[in-house]
Amino acid sequence: xxxxxxxxxxxxxxxxxxxxxxxxxxxxxxxxxxxxxxxxxxxxxxxxxxxxxxxxxxxxxxxxxxxxxxxxxxxxxxxxxxxxxxxxxxxxxxxxxxxxxxxxxxxxxxxxxxxxxxxxxxxxxxxxxxxxxxxxxxxxxxxxxxxxxxxxxxxxxxxxxxxxxxxxxxxxxxxxxxxxxxxxxxxxxxxxxxxxxxxxxxxxxxxxxxxxxxxxxxxxxxxxxxxxxxxxxxxxxxxxxxxxxxxxxxxxxxxxxxxxxxxxxxxxxxxxxxxxxxxxxxxxxxxxxxxxxxxxxxxxxxxxxxxxxxxxxxxxxxxxxxxxxxxxxxxxxxxxxxxxxxxxxxxxx
Numbered sequence: 001x002x003x004x005x006x007x008x009x010x011x012x013x014x015x016x017x018x019x020x021x022x023x024x025x026x027x028x029x030x031x032x033x034x035x036x037x038x039x040x041x042x043x044x045x046x047x048x049x050x051x052x053x054x055x056x057x058x059x060x061x062x063x064x065x066x067x068x069x070x071x072x073x074x075x076x077x078x079x080x081x082x083x084x085x086x087x088x089x090x091x092x093x094x095x096x097x098x099x100x101x102x103x104x105x106x107x108x109x110x111x112x113x114x115x116x117x118x119x120x121x122x123x124x125x126x127x128x129x130x131x132x133x134x135x136x137x138x139x140x141x142x143x144x145x146x147x148x149x150x151x152x153x154x155x156x157x158x159x160x161x162x163x164x165x166x167x168x169x170x171x172x173x174x175x176x177x178x179x180x181x182x183x184x185x186x187x188x189x190x191x192x193x194x195x196x197x198x199x200x201x202x203x204x205x206x207x208x209x210x211x212x213x214x215x216x217x218x219x220x221x222x223x224x225x226x227x228x229x230x231x232x233x234x235x236x237x238x239x240x241x242x243x244x245x246x247x248x249x250x251x252x253x254x255x256x257x258x259x260x261x262x263x264x265x266x267x268x269x270x271x272x273x274x275x276x277x278x279x280x281x282x283x284x285x286x287x288x289x290x291x292x293x294x295x296x297x298x299x300x301x302x303x304x305x306x307x308x309x310x311x312x313x314x315x316x317x318x319x320x321x322x323x324x325x326x327x328x329x330x331x332x333x334x335x336x337x338x339x340x341x342x343x344x345x346x347x348x349x
Contacts, residue, residue, distance in 0.1 A: 001335055001336070002335075002336045003334040003335055003336060004245060004329070004331055004334050004336065005334065006336075007245065007329065007336075009245050009246050009247040009260055009261070009310060010244050010247075010261040010265045011244070011245045011327075011329060012242065012243075012244055012245075012321060012322070012325050012327075012328040012329065013242070013243050013245055013312065013328070013329050013331050014224065014241050014242055014328055014329065014330045014331065014338075014340075015240075015241045015242075015243070015331060015332075016330045016331060016332050016338070017332060018238070018239060018240065018241035019049075019241040019330075021239075022222055022223050022224070022225065022239060022241060023052060023056050024056060025222075026039075026205065026219060026222050026223075027056040027057045027058065029205070029208075030057075030217055031057060033208065033209045035208060035215065035216060036059045036196075036215060036216040036217070037057065037058050037218075038058060038059055038060050038061060038062050038082060038198070038216055038218040039053040039061055039218070039219065039220065039223065040061075040062040040063075040064070040218050040219060040220030041053075041061050041062065041063055041220065041344070042062075042063065042064040042068065042319055042344075043220035043221050043223055043318060043319045043322065044220075044223060044224070044322055044328075044342075045071075045322050045323065045342050045343060045344035045345055045347070046322075046328070046340045046341075046342060046344075047071070047072055047077075047078070047343055048338075048340055049223070049340070050072065050078065051077060053223070054077070054078075059080060060079075060081060060082065060104070061080070061082070062081070062082045062083070062084060062218040062220075063081055063083050063344075064084075064085060065083070065085065065347060065349055066083065066087065066092055066095050066099070066349070067347035067348070067349055068344045068347040068348075069081050069083060069099060069105070070095075070099065070347070071343050071344040071347055072344070073099060073103060075343065078103075079102075079104055080103075080104045081099075081103060081104070081105055081106070082105075082106040082107075082132075082198070083096075083105070083107045083108070084107075084108050084132075084170065084198070084200065084218070085107065085108060086107075086109060086110060086111070086114045086134075086142060087117070087118065088113075088114060088117060090120075090121070092349075093117045093120065093121035094121050094124070096118070096121060096129065097121040097122055097124065097125040097127060097129065098125070100122070100125075100129050100130075101125065101127060105129065105130060106130040106131070106132060106165050107129065107130070107131055107132070108131070108132045108134040108142075109131050109132070109133060109152060109156070110133070110134040110136070110142050110143050110148075110149075110152070111144070112155060115131065115155050115156060115159070118131055118162060119159050119161045123160075123161045127161070128160075128161055128163045129162055129163070130163045131156050131163065131164065132164075132165045132166050132167060132198065133149040133152045133156070133164075133166075133167055133168065133183075134149070134169075134170075135167055135176070135179060135180060136179075137169060137170060137171060137172075137173070137175075137176050137179075138173075138175060138176075139170075139171065143170075145179075146182040146183040146186065147186075150183060150186040150187065153187055153190075154190060154192065157192050164192060164193070164194075164195075165195045165196060166195045166196035166197055166215075167183060167184070167187075167194060167196075169197070169198065169199050169214075170199070170200045170201055170204075171199075171200060171203065171204040172199025172201060172204045172211055172214060172217075173201070173203075173204050173207065173211075174207055174210045174211055176211070177211055177213065180197070180211070181213065184197070184213060196216050197213050197214050197215045197216065198214075198215070198217075198218060199214045199216070199217055200217065200218040200219060201219065202219050202220070202221040202222050202229055203229075203232060203234050205217055205219045220319060221318055221319060222235075224240065224241045224242040225239045225240045225241065226240060226242065226315055226316060226317055226318040227240075227271060227276050227277050227314045227315060227316045228269070228316050228317055230277070231271045231273070237277065237279075237314065240314045242315065242318045242321065242328075243279065243312035243313060243314055243315075244261055244265060244266060244276075244312070244313045244315055244321065245310055245311070245312050245313075246259040246260055246265070246294065246310070246311055246312075246313055247259065247308065247309070247310050247311075248306065248307055248308065248309045248311065249307065250307065251304075251305075251306065254298075254304075255298050255299040256297065256298065257284070257296040257298055257304070257305055258293050258294065258295060258296070259286075259294035259296060259313070260292065260293075261294045261313065262291045262292040262294055263290065263291055264291050264292065264324060265294075265321075265324060265325075266286075266289060266294060266313065266315050266316070266321070267315065267316070267317055267320040267321060267324060269315075269317040269320060270316055271316055273285065274286040275288075275289055275294065275315075276313045276315045276316050277314040278296065278311050278312070278313050279311070279312045279314065280305070280311045280312065281301050281303070281304070281311065283300040283301040283302070284296050284297065284298055284300070284301055285297040285300065286313065322342055322345070323342070323345055323346065323348075325345070326341065326342060326345065327339060327340065327341055327342065328342060
């Protein structure tokens with residue numbers, strides 16, 4: 001049986017006990033409040049892990065891109081897939097229509113031109129594509145106003161080649177309720193049925209029960225958690241299942257260490273206190289990354305690592321870490337129980 005000591009560094013480790021606890025906790029929360037749960041698999045991109053989420057009670061999965069969805073379709077066992085994203089352009093809409101022939105595919109739209117493209121692709125295949133309207137929120141990313149979303153819903157509902165599948169919100173914080181209620185009231189008065197009101201966001205999942213309009217929750221990061229969720233107060237460090245095992249390769253000064261895990265390993269994401277937390281030295285500060293080097297300030301540490309020592313870093317953004325690595329290792333203690341290839345790595349279109 002291999003152990004973590006047999007691995008090269010840097011390597012991505014998944015604490016299986018913590019991951020399984022995270023899966024059970026989120027599913028239990030949704031079950032308790034009568035919410036359907038749809039895990040967002042862009043966090044791990046691994047069909048074997050998604051199967052664990054389905055076995056726990058998830059109703060389907062969410063993917064971010066069509067090629068990512070295709071990996072899971074090809075893996076088998078994933079027929080209910082939501083892509084909370086505008087699918088734009090004839091090549092992409094044609095691919096979506098192909099996927100929709102034998103799978104329950106649902107996408108979102110926030111503009112009439114997106115709807116037209118989806119309708120044309122569905123008509124070419126003689127099918128109906130499921131479309132949700134994307135309601136804009138305070139993050140000012142995608143999304144329409146309630147009035148715009150209502151008009152979009154009417155267009156979808158009246159289109160012979162589209163099916164109005166409901167309302168999509170991200171993040172689904174309680175602050176969205178007035179806009180959501182306005183849209184839902186308009187849909188009701190227009191006689192348009194709503195299949196689902198789908199909310200999302202790891203932070204928003206903590207208050208999903210305060211948004212009774214929601215029928216479904218989609219969350220990704222919860223399965224591993226990361227230093228961002230910890231610093232935001234959404235999780236404790238004990239909930240973090242993913243770490244990056246790295247080696248101290250240099251100690252140029254008393255107060256500085258260099259790890260073999262730069263931006264190609266840990267990604268460039270950072271929070272106020274740096275690029276992650278070194279579990280063995282919580283006082284250390286990962287203050288800068290080059291491609292292959294992590295710069296660590298040790299001035300606040302009573303004990304300090306030596307060259308050749310291995311440490312585990314809780315990364316800032318777990319979803320990006322997965323997409324940077326070909327393989328991740330599921331461990332219990334020091335024993336490697338699972339070796340997972342990141343099947344949907346790089347599937348970003």
